[in-house]
Amino acid sequence: xxxxxxxxxxxxxxxxxxxxxxxxxxxxxxxxxxxxxxxxxxxxxxxxxxxxxxxxxxxxxxxxxxxxxxxxxxxxxxxxxxxxxxxxxxxxxxxxxxxxxxxxxxxxxxxxxxxxxxxxxxxxxxxxxxxxxxxxxxxxxxxxxxxxxxxxxxxxxxxxxxxxxxxxxxxxxxxxxxxxxxxxxxxxxxxxxxxxxxxxxxxxxxxxxxxxxxxxxxxxxx
Amino acid sequence: xxxxxxxxxxxxxxxxxxxxxxxxxxxxxxxxxxxxxxxxxxxxxxxxxxxxxxxxxxxxxxxxxxxxxxxxxxxxxxxxxxxxxxxxxxxxxxxxxxxxxxxxxxxxxxxxxxxxxxxxxxxxxxxxxxxxxxxxxxxxxxxxxxxxxxxxxxxxxxxxxxxxxxxxxxxxxxxxxxxxxxxxxxxxxxxxxxxxxxxxxxx
Numbered sequence: 161x162x163x164x165x166x167x168x169x170x171x172x173x174x175x176x177x178x179x180x181x182x183x184x185x186x187x188x189x190x191x192x193x194x195x196x197x198x199x200x201x202x203x204x205x206x207x208x209x210x211x212x213x214x215x216x217x218x219x220x221x222x223x224x225x226x227x228x229x230x231x232x233x234x235x236x237x238x239x240x241x242x243x244x245x246x247x248x249x250x251x252x253x254x255x256x257x258x259x260x261x262x263x264x265x266x267x268x269x270x271x272x273x274x275x276x277x278x279x280x281x282x283x284x285x286x287x288x289x290x291x292x293x294x295x296x297x298x299x300x301x302x303x304x305x306x307x308x309x310x311x312x313x314x315x316x317x318x319x320x321x322x323x324x325x326x327x328x329x330x331x332x333x334x335x336x337x338x339x340x341x342x343x344x345x346x347x348x349x350x351x352x353x354x355x356x357x358x359x360x361x362x363x364x365x366x367x368x369x370x371x372x373x374x375x376x377x378x379x380x381x382x
Numbered sequence: 383x384x385x386x387x388x389x390x391x392x393x394x395x396x397x398x399x400x401x402x403x404x405x406x407x408x409x410x411x412x413x414x415x416x417x418x419x420x421x422x423x424x425x426x427x428x429x430x431x432x433x434x435x436x437x438x439x440x441x442x443x444x445x446x447x448x449x450x451x452x453x454x455x456x457x458x459x460x461x462x463x464x465x466x467x468x469x470x471x472x473x474x475x476x477x478x479x480x481x482x483x484x485x486x487x488x489x490x491x492x493x494x495x496x497x498x499x500x501x502x503x504x505x506x507x508x509x510x511x512x513x514x515x516x517x518x519x520x521x522x523x524x525x526x527x528x529x530x531x532x533x534x535x536x537x538x539x540x541x542x543x544x545x546x547x548x549x550x551x552x553x554x555x556x557x558x559x560x561x562x563x564x565x566x567x568x569x570x571x572x573x574x575x576x577x578x579x580x581x582x583x584x585x
Contacts, residue, residue, distance in 0.1 A: 310390075310392065313391075317446065321439065321550075321554050322554075324435060324439040325435050325557035325558055327438075357388055357389065358385055358386065359386070370388075375388075376388055376390045376452070377455055377460070378459070381390070
């Protein structure tokens, strides 16, 4: 789902970064330019507030897509209409989710990506086994597990970097929790059957297995 | 504080030791645009930053650069294992070996040890973010140059990963710069330094 847009494709050849707030690709024209060159719409935008046109509002199917930039322009940006991906976008109003505002969704989360506080019950977020059901993992199994852990943790860290600069993105936050659940499950399996991943992951009652061989920089590491 | 995770962010598995390559790649350990410089730059810049998004991205990219430092160390470790004295004698690596054997000491390829002079920390949000944008591009160029000089696919693979990460970090710092501009007066971004001037001076 969202994973394909992370990592290297944030610099995709399709003309620029994928903009999760507008659900479209944006040309990288205004990245890193000198202050004072920003178009008026962009420079008026602020983060961390619950404005009507904030990052999380999904609009509805009856009005034309608002520009969402907070400048009050009531027409969709030109590139939104001409972008062939509009109709397949995650936030498009003809997808399987209901057409009302994002905040109406009746899920267990109160969307604090809009600026409100909320608590996510831990039980909804982790499904790791961690039961120590070590069925005797061999070296090949540990290598395979480690490759999976690397892949998931990488996507997770990319999501973290994105959320650092776009903390109001509900979609990125949702992706974060999905990946975190996968990561925790894989970590638990690896620590139960292979080796601790952190200094706090020792599992044996009788031996201290932290930082055993092989070390991560060695040729025969997992 | 930092917690260490016992894994490399991306696997490094180099079958063939090669001290000549190690002599070049060590610049990403202790050189002016290497991972040590990058991590020290970002992790130290964050203390003066007033905006949570900027502090967040500096912390998390800085931490990732420490992980990349470990990957470069892994590459160097595997390039210099099981070397015979003959192999060392006949390579530019001999001048490093005499002082450090195959220990890992952050230097540039030229032999100049790591220096904090490579790192710009100005205590001004706009200046520091521009330093970071430039740093990521310089690191990307260094990786480009390493790829020009390196044929071994086992080495090229993690180097290409690290190069791509520099480009992604560049994008994130550009996002942080835009957020900073959004928090400032677009009629005069330089009216005050949000990293220093008290809030009461803000219009």
